[in-house]
Amino acid sequence: MSSNPSSNATEKPPIIWVNVSLFTITFLITVIGVPWYALTHGFSSALVIGLIGTLVFAGLSITAGYHRLWAHRAYDAHWSLRILFALGGALALQNSALHWASDHREHHKHVDDNDKDPYSAKRGFWYSHIGWMLREYQASRYHDYDNVKDLQKDSIVMWQHRHYLVLTVLTTIGWPIALGLMVGDVWGSLILVGVARLVLNHHTTFFINSLAHIWGKQTYTDRNTARDNGFLALLTFGEGYHNYHHIFSADYRNGIRWWHFDPTKWLIRLGSWFGLTSNLKRTNGYQIEKARLEMQFKKAKEKAQISCETTLATLHDEFDMVVAKLRDYYQVRKQLLDLKRQAMKQNMHLPSMAELKQKALTLRTAFEQQQREFAQRLQLALRGPQAN
Numbered sequence: 001m002s003s004n005p006s007s008n009a010t011e012k013p014p015i016i017w018v019n020v021s022l023f024t025i026t027f028l029i030t031v032i033g034v035p036w037y038a039l040t041h042g043f044s045s046a047l048v049i050g051l052i053g054t055l056v057f058a059g060l061s062i063t064a065g066y067h068r069l070w071a072h073r074a075y076d077a078h079w080s081l082r083i084l085f086a087l088g089g090a091l092a093l094q095n096s097a098l099h100w101a102s103d104h105r106e107h108h109k110h111v112d113d114n115d116k117d118p119y120s121a122k123r124g125f126w127y128s129h130i131g132w133m134l135r136e137y138q139a140s141r142y143h144d145y146d147n148v149k150d151l152q153k154d155s156i157v158m159w160q161h162r163h164y165l166v167l168t169v170l171t172t173i174g175w176p177i178a179l180g181l182m183v184g185d186v187w188g189s190l191i192l193v194g195v196a197r198l199v200l201n202h203h204t205t206f207f208i209n210s211l212a213h214i215w216g217k218q219t220y221t222d223r224n225t226a227r228d229n230g231f232l233a234l235l236t237f238g239e240g241y242h243n244y245h246h247i248f249s250a251d252y253r254n255g256i257r258w259w260h261f262d263p264t265k266w267l268i269r270l271g272s273w274f275g276l277t278s279n280l281k282r283t284n285g286y287q288i289e290k291a292r293l294e295m296q297f298k299k300a301k302e303k304a305q306i307s308c309e310t311t312l313a314t315l316h317d318e319f320d321m322v323v324a325k326l327r328d329y330y331q332v333r334k335q336l337l338d339l340k341r342q343a344m345k346q347n348m349h350l351p352s353m354a355e356l357k358q359k360a361l362t363l364r365t366a367f368e369q370q371q372r373e374f375a376q377r378l379q380l381a382l383r384g385p386q387a388n
């Protein structure tokens with residue numbers, strides 16, 4: 001290694017030619033081959049439907065299977081669903097579920113640490129998007145599966161890991177050929193459903209590691225680079241609410257509001273109605289709201305650069321009052337939900353419910369009132385100490 005202090009270029013690890021060739025060739029076929037084939041032969045509507053169906057199947061296998069089920073254990077899934085995810089994951093060509101989950105757990109544990117986070121966003125867009133897979137950056141820990149010991153007990157995960165290569169060939173090449181034979185256009189299917197679909201699956205997943213750490217709002221925390229971005233959620237089957245995900249990663253949801261586009265969450269929820277998924281984990285509403293309020297307060301303080309000690313102390317007191325009111329409301333809300341669940345289970349009517357509902361409503365109004373007063377106080381502080 002050079003002793004020249006001006007040379008900060010530590011030798012780069014060797015290039016992984018298999019990956020470089022795969023990403024380059026599939027990308028070139030997609031941007032050149034697809035338009036050429038469309039102009040000279042055309043794609044049938046059956047193939048376009050095949051493209052969309054395969055894209056969604058492989059994409060959801062990564063988000064609902066690899067990510068939320070296996071990497072985060074956010075819910076449990078029936079063996080039939082796990083087999084589908086294992087096949088869809090091989091079709092998405094993103095390594096085995098065991099390997100993927102191991103990398104992803106490192107990403108969460110050491111997020112933004114350039115040495116330990118496998119796709120640290122602090123190393124730039126290119127590196128976090130695709131660069132991390134082009135060289136032997138992970139050589140030292142490639143076969144270290146210590147952080148996924150729980151998954152090694154899942155026979156479907158291990159079956160997929162052992163037979164990954166065969167499953168990949170069967171799904172990524174075998175399936176487009178089979179579809180092509182069915183619709184009478186094997187080359188068209190290989191180009192569109194095989195290659196272009198793979199490129200779309202790859203880059204939509206890669207966006208979560210790159211763009212979702214660069215572009216969007218830090219709604220719940222600024223302790224890492226993860227961002228919430230509704231537009232990215234559209235491209236990533238709901239994984240765009242990445243700021244929420246990094247702080248509450250055990251939650252089976254990424255988009256927590258009903259209007260948030262999160263088809264992965266909908267699929268998991270839908271599965272629970274048919275007994276295919278169970279034990280769906282959700283973060284307590286109080287913790288979510290508290291994190292959001294803390295972040296709002298922090299941003300306002302930074303923006304105003306409030307230097308007056310008295311103003312700051314008053315604001316902190318008021319903030320504590322808002323959080324206390326929030327806690328009171330959520331405590332009663334939890335009691336109410338527990339009672340409802342109990343009543344539903346035992347098929348009985350509980351007379352105390354009406355009283356509790358009223359109490360919850362009163363506490364919610366009190367919290368909202370306190371929150372408004374705090375916002376006004378913050379506005380005054382933002383205008384400067386004289387205004388106080």
Ligand SMILES: [Zn+2]
Nearest residue numbers: 208209226242
């Ligand atoms: Zn992330």
Ligand SMILES: [Zn+2]
Nearest residue numbers: 104108245249
């Ligand atoms: Zn995650």
